[in-house]
Amino acid sequence: MSDPATAARAGDRRALARLLTAVENRTPAAEAALRVLYPYAGRAHLVGITGAPGTGKSTLVAALIEEVRRGGRSVAVVAVDPTSPITGGAILGDRVRMQARATDPDVFIRSMASRGHAGGLAAASVTAAAVLDAVGFEVVFLETVGTGQSEVEVAAAADTTVVVEAPEMGDEIQAIKAGLLEVADLVVVNKGDRPGAQRAAAQLRAMLSAGVAPARPGRPAPKRPEVLITTATTGEGVAELLAATERHRARQLADGDDRTRLARAEAELMAALEHRLRARLRDPRRLAAGEAALRAIADHVLDPYTAADRLLATLAPE
Amino acid sequence: MADRPLKVLIAKPGLDGHDRGAKVLARGLRDEGFEVVYTGLRQTPEMVVAAALQEDVDVIGLSILSGAHMTLLPRVCALLREQGLDDVLVVAGGIIPDDDVMALGATGIARVFGPGTTIAEVADFLRANARRADRA
Numbered sequence A: 001m002s003d004p005a006t007a008a009r010a011g012d013r014r015a016l017a018r019l020l021t022a023v024e025n026r027t028p029a030a031e032a033a034l035r036v037l038y039p040y041a042g043r044a045h046l047v048g049i050t051g052a053p054g055t056g057k058s059t060l061v062a063a064l065i066e067e068v069r070r071g072g073r074s075v076a077v078v079a080v081d082p083t084s085p086i087t088g089g090a091i092l093g094d095r096v097r098m099q100a101r102a103t104d105p106d107v108f109i110r111s112m113a114s115r116g117h118a119g120g121l122a123a124a125s126v127t128a129a130a131v132l133d134a135v136g137f138e139v140v141f142l143e144t145v146g147t148g149q150s151e152v153e154v155a156a157a158a159d160t161t162v163v164v165e166a167p168e169m170g171d172e173i174q175a176i177k178a179g180l181l182e183v184a185d186l187v188v189v190n191k192g193d194r195p196g197a198q199r200a201a202a203q204l205r206a207m208l209s210a211g212v213a214p215a216r217p218g219r220p221a222p223k224r225p226e227v228l229i230t231t232a233t234t235g236e237g238v239a240e241l242l243a244a245t246e247r248h249r250a251r252q253l254a255d256g257d258d259r260t261r262l263a264r265a266e267a268e269l270m271a272a273l274e275h276r277l278r279a280r281l282r283d284p285r286r287l288a289a290g291e292a293a294l295r296a297i298a299d300h301v302l303d304p305y306t307a308a309d310r311l312l313a314t315l316a317p318e
Numbered sequence B: 001m002a003d004r005p006l007k008v009l010i011a012k013p014g015l016d017g018h019d020r021g022a023k024v025l026a027r028g029l030r031d032e033g034f035e036v037v038y039t040g041l042r043q044t045p046e047m048v049v050a051a052a053l054q055e056d057v058d059v060i061g062l063s064i065l066s067g068a069h070m071t072l073l074p075r076v077c078a079l080l081r082e083q084g085l086d087d088v089l090v091v092a093g094g095i096i097p098d099d100d101v102m103a104l105g106a107t108g109i110a111r112v113f114g115p116g117t118t119i120a121e122v123a124d125f126l127r128a129n130a131r132r133a134d135r136a
């Protein structure tokens, strides 16, 4: 049998699925495969879809899949759902909206639980997207619920970030909304068939033209996202949404805008560094030093920064 | 990774349109620490197997009430073998006559859970029998 990376690139879906599991579990096998696959990634259009629970993100992704397929391109989805912090279990319920395309060989849908690894979520799901990109999927959608910091980071790491709203969202959502809107390249008011959709879109346009966040020196200029209305259940407005994501992507490429890619690279690098650092600190030969440092900090014999410097010094050679 | 949660696909093959039982099971297994992919109603065997393959699940749970179990369930097992997914544990839930349960066992259904089975029983069976061989 050939190695998993080569098999996955040759179209072996089972090998691809197993590789994604390895990525989720951050195994050495995943690292070996990534070395092979990474040079092939970077071609797909990565589209993040985020928004409050129940706004219709998965239904919208399903409608977008139809639209992408109509254009003849292949498409993959990574859909992240939260892990219960108490039981460690999760219901991965996004796929149920997308099952109509389950048997299309040019569609691949993968659900992932957030597994509570802080910061690591972005790493695991962005790496999963890179694997799907490397094996040739032309569009990759990344769906996350926009309620946690790391979930929002996942969507923000995409080339194009779409924030989904729904007309009936009450005031309690406003706080989430502001944070979410900051990362939006496009804003969608979904459930366009519901009363209040036009009004919600108008309010969002007014709010966004006033600027979500004030311009600050040294920071990228605040985005001025376009606001669109869709009805995911009928497909109304979905072709326009897909076209808008493509315009955004084209502009990004034409402007030579590297910020998104560099930000994504930074997130991936930091996660990899953290992973390596933790692994080396768990090395049995260092366990005693680590425990001694903990004890010293707990007893206030040593401050945490000095303890960290000493531990880092023991790591240097290898 | 020994502590990785088991991943389970819950599907409802057949044409009958009600999935309360499947949803209760999905939530129950979530509470038992499983990662549960729910694929919903009216799934063809092809859709179930495609989802199981893409999701790389350890277990498939098929909830069935329609009476078509003797055609649908063996078909799922046959497709799984065709795709090389022999190591996936397949269980079913529903009201299935004893004779059929025996026959289903021979086609690859590891266990049929009848009415009144508790979530804890299902969870224990899955933990004891799901194989995660060759997981690198």
Ligand SMILES: Nc1nc2c(ncn2[C@@H]2O[C@H](COP(=O)(O)OP(=O)(O)OP(=O)(O)O)[C@@H](O)[C@H]2O)c(=O)[nH]1
Pocket: A052, A053, A054, A055, A056, A057, A058, A059, A060, A094, A097, A145, A190, A191, A192, A193, A194, A230, A231, A232, A233, A234
């Ligand atoms: N009326 C109407 N209902 C919609 C529309 N889009 C989605 N829905 C419904 O909204 C509900 C939630 O849809 P999902 O697609 O699961 O929403 P989601 O944002 O992915 O939900 P989470 O992943 O749980 O946060 C479902 O009952 C959908 O049928 C729409 O355009 N109009």
Ligand SMILES: [Mg+2]
Pocket: A057, A058, A059, A093, A094, A143
């Ligand atoms: Mg969803």
